[in-house]
Amino acid sequence: MEQGINAIENESEESFYEEINKDKFPYVVDENKTYNFEIKIKKLHLAENYKQYYDSYEDAKKDGRPHAGVIRGNWEVNFDIKGSELIDMSKSYKFNKSIDLNINDKNSKIEIEELKVSPIYMTINCKYYGIDKENIDSLELKILDQENKELPSYGIGYDVDKGEIQFRYKNTSSKYEELTLIPYMVDDEGNTEILFEDDAIKLDINN
Numbered sequence: 001m002e003q004g005i006n007a008i009e010n011e012s013e014e015s016f017y018e019e020i021n022k023d024k025f026p027y028v029v030d031e032n033k034t035y036n037f038e039i040k041i042k043k044l045h046l047a048e049n050y051k052q053y054y055d056s057y058e059d060a061k062k063d064g065r066p067h068a069g070v071i072r073g074n075w076e077v078n079f080d081i082k083g084s085e086l087i088d089m090s091k092s093y094k095f096n097k098s099i100d101l102n103i104n105d106k107n108s109k110i111e112i113e114e115l116k117v118s119p120i121y122m123t124i125n126c127k128y129y130g131i132d133k134e135n136i137d138s139l140e141l142k143i144l145d146q147e148n149k150e151l152p153s154y155g156i157g158y159d160v161d162k163g164e165i166q167f168r169y170k171n172t173s174s175k176y177e178e179l180t181l182i183p184y185m186v187d188d189e190g191n192t193e194i195l196f197e198d199d200a201i202k203l204d205i206n207n
Contacts, residue, residue, distance in 0.1 A: 031084040038078045044071040056191040081119075090118040099183055099199055103135050110141075110165075110183065115203065117176065122151060122169045124181075129163065135185070136160070138193070141167045144180040176205040 029035075048066035050057060060066050093115040101108045108130035116123045122143075128136060136158060143151045151169040158165050180202050185194040 029083045029086050029090075031082075031087050033083045034080050035083060035086070036078070036080050039076065041075040042072065044073070045069075046071065051192075057189070058191075086119060090116070092116045093203075093205065095203060097201055097203065099181065099196075099201055101131075101183060101196055101199055103131060103185070106130055108135075110139075112181070112201075112203070115179075115205075117171060120171055121154065122171050124167045124169075126165050126167070127163055128165055136165065138185045138187070139165075140184055140186055142182040142184060143167075143169060144182070145173060145176055146178040148180075179203045179205060 045068065047068040050060035050066040054060040054063075054065075057066075095112045095115065097112045099110045099112070101110070109128065111127040111129070112124065113127060114125040116125075124141065124143075128139075131139065140153070140156065145151065149172070151172055154168040154170050156165065156167055180200055182200040183196045184192050187193045
């Protein structure tokens with residue numbers, strides 16, 4: 001059994017991931033504890049970023065793309081981090097900004113409430129209004145940093161009853177000055193269907 005950042009992989013007849021409880025690391029950090037990180041890499045999957053040149057994966061396939069490959073090896077990185085250091089490196093920002101959208105001729109809104117940045121993740125907590133269950137499942141948020149680099153998405157969490165949504169990303173920088181938030185809708189295959197570029201907003205970060 002191996003524990004990842006936010007899931008435990010159980011090796012059985014059918015391997016699956018079990019989400020870690022929200023009252024445990026990495027969601028809760030004990031300042032008096034030292035955390036050991038062991039990263040094992042056996043395969044590196046390299047793939048061309050087809051979204052830079054094509055509107056969808058199907059369009060890329062028609063041209064025989066994207067090109068991809070695998071590098072096999074046995075690499076390991078092992079290091080310790082104190083909980084107090086993780087807390088010191090984590091920051092939270094409150095915002096009172098909103099994104100107004102027109103989805104299926106219906107006025108909708110996403111309110112940006114809080115941005116949290118840790119050495120591992122970035123999360124954005126939002127409220128949403130006027131978006132039904134079918135469309136909220138298709139709504140995603142692209143984030144670009146001040147150098148126009150996109151942060152890799154790491155999942156989305158919903159609470160439909162409360163109208164809350166949390167966007168999660170991998171932290172790729174030690175310093176952010178400005179973030180651009182661009183909402184978009186995806187189809188059933190995960191391809192971008194509608195990109196709301198004109199509705200994008202910027203968040204000023206002072207860290």
